[in-house]
Amino acid sequence: MQPAHPLDAVTHPDPYPYYAALASARPLYRDAALDLWVASHPDTITAVLRHPAARVRPAAEPVPRGLCPGPAGELFGRFVRMNDGALHARLKDLLAAFIREQGLQPSPPAWPRAAPLDAACVDRYLAAAPVHAQAALLGLPSAVHADCAADISAFLSALPAAAGADRVAAGHAAAERLQGRLESHLAGPRASPALRRLGSDAEQAGIAPALLAANLAGLLFQSCEAGAGLLGNALILAGRRGVPAALTPEGAQALIDDVVRHDPPLHNTRRFLAGPIDIGGQRIEAGQTVLLVLAAAAVIQPDAGWTFGAQRHACPGGDAARRHAAGALAHLLRAGVDAAALAARFRFRPLPNARVPQFDFSEDNTP
Template identity: 40%
Template sequence: MPLADPAHPLAAVTHAAPYDYYRRLAAGPPLRFEASLDCWLATGAAGVCAVLEHPACRVRPPGLAVPLNLAGTPCGALFAELVRMNDGERHAVPKQVLARALGQVELARLQARTLRMGGERVPASAAQLNEALFELPLFAMADVLGFAPAQWPALAAWTRDFVACLSPLSNAEELAGAQEAAGALLHAFGCLLREADALPGSLLGSIVAQAQALGWHATGGLQANLAGLLSQTCEATAGLLGNAIVALRTQPGLYGQLRATPQLWPAMLGEVSRHDPAIHNTRRYTAEDVDIGGVRVAAGQTVIVVLASACHDASVQAEPGALQRAVALTPGFGHGRHACPGQSIAHAIAAACMQAWADGLEDMPLAWTYRPSLNARIPVFSAGAAS
């Protein structure tokens, strides 16, 4: 019996099979008002790209740079510095610094080191797999930033605690833990910045060099955005990995193809990013009256940008099929001014993890649901066969 459609895009994130629903959204108007959510929806490639590219569609509501529940807290201070969470001239140079430094990461070296880490940490159960989805990508990023292996577990734990402050579903206890974690992350990066011998050859060293070259001297902002690199890795890469595992379990024959031709792993991860991205929704807020595709949206409105609907827009995307085909658009990593500059890094880490784990996962009995979220699609695995 076919599953009922999700009630709306926020419910689609954790729906077992929302893909036909997304295709229908993409076939409709690119911008429409959703009364049940009291906001606008941007759907399909045209709507998603138009909103993400519009200069008056901002990542934060006008006059509210920090969420009210974080104002005056360590998390709020960190949030206010994040280039991915803010617009405006103050964040323009930091954004350039991070994009340039991330673009200089040696992906082949990163993938080789992650492959070795993954081989040393192959999950042996569903519970271990759930932890590894988050932990190993964070270890890989901590390594490339310049932290010593002994520091990786604490950094990963703090990062996972910190990202709780970014979710409207977090409870008071989780938010309190996020405050402690924010302070710990900032302290850890402050210590690393003072250790000159940790900088040469690391991503942190490259970021420091770019910051000096472009005149970004705000130490607090630098530390916050370094912590932001870990927080962005956390759910996005865990979702990419988890959804890749789901793809392997639901598409017979993929294991054999990838075992025979390991160079297809990056293409497979690219297809997962298109078909089942880690991030299904994001939001924009109109700073002034805007006209998008002939639809007028007043200032002060919220727009839910349904990234996953663009991933299933038949006007720009071929249907899933050959692993080697070109992927037209992967908006799960953003688009326009806030496109994630770390997409290639996330793919390199995920490809290495999957290659390291594939043999051990093939015969592991797995079922899955999805973590509660309004935006991120991250499987939670359990022992058993998928229904």
């Protein structure tokens, strides 16, 4: 059965024929049931992304209401990903330069424990490995990588509007720890030359250390869910192809890149209109939300890296994410995970935009 709508497609077993038809037949339309405009063709997505009125957050809710007031809301509100305008541009350039420079230094992560190699352990590994790799890239001591992964997981759990009071409280506590940990690291003796340079460039640009530290925590945050999807979908592909446990680094990278092309981990993002926009002869009014179906654009242009976004807010971490996923996959296969068995039984987590497999679940609990 075809996906019912573009949000349903994220967790569909094979949404790609549907995406291809959507992009060619309905490149930009209003979905009344979802109360969203939907852009799915590379041209319409690019036009929305380029428009100055298309913002990453609704004007009336720069930070999700459920996180305010408190440290989780403060952290979220500081992320470059969640801001537009001059501050975004300045921070983005500095962070992108840091990621490029730091990426040239080998920073082997202390991968999360891959034992006892059951489905539950693999699920935990998928979520934790990208954060471990990113923490290593930031130069954080390996002793705190697992704490970073646990805090990012608690922070992510607090984000949905339906999160209960206990999750939100745990998210605030995690945000406070992340902010403190990154502030100390930035000012501390273990900061790498690239990180020190980032600190002084930020100071010169008038960016406060607290804001910069929040954005370093933001790199951990950005790496997690999509990174889990990339690694998980690669594991499934490895299982289907019967790849050997002793996969070469080049083989692991090629497999990851096939996933980026043909079964990407991030399927959509959104823009909130601060003013009316005209695209392809259609007018979209201020206050509307546009769903940008990146995975549909990827069917038309598989080599364009659509899963990493485009234009002003394009992901600066794509190369790091691909490298980290290849390393994490090779480690897991070497540890002896049975990829073929995992590929035979999984479902996708019920997330609105990331395609993240889950291997440990009971059938009666299937959404």
